[in-house]
Amino acid sequence: QVQLQESGPGLVKPSQTLSLSCTVSGGSISSGSYYWSWIRQPAGKGLEWIGRVYTSGSTNYNPSLKSRVTISVDTSNNHFSLQLSSVTAADTAVYFCAREPYSLVDYFGMDVWGQGTTVTVSS
């Protein structure tokens, strides 16, 4: 059974770049047809989709974050990554990674989620 695990610094200084990784275990990140997504949730608030990467490397981003976000996939090490530049306190949140099966016709939702990692932006 596929599992996802987020990792990265829990504290990032303002104006710096937040970098997180999501390791996929129990299966190959390049097998099957999946999007690999990042979602965040500020404390006490709702879910915000950040973006996703397909196994091929193609990406889709939330328009409100697009200018600061880069999501990439590393198939050789079975993980995908998030970089968010020029962070401010508003980027403080729990960051989740998730798997989203891809289909031309159907939509299967985000069926596997990581446990989430808390990132605080503060000097």
Added chain:
Amino acid sequence: SYELTQPPSVSVSPGQTASITCSGDKLGDRYASWYHQKPGQSPVLVIYQDTKRPSGIPERFSGSNSGNTATLTISGTQAMDEADYYCQAWDSSTVVFGGGTKLTVL
């Protein structure tokens, strides 16, 4: 940008039916998914493609989607169903979540 609107809160008595709505422009033309999230935990997919339940999700969870509104229905609501619920759809290759609904079972 596309937006999904949910009521902030819904209350239901144990054993009764809870309905949580999600509204968006022509949402019925898109597929809706639903997630529940308990405090300190990750979201869990409970409905996808409007009406389908993933393996392991109880039959009391059901969904519908027509016009501008998708609805998650929980029949025979149990105390364990108390959680935040989020709808989700996609538009122009971007994913959108609703603001979330807190379901209280009392």
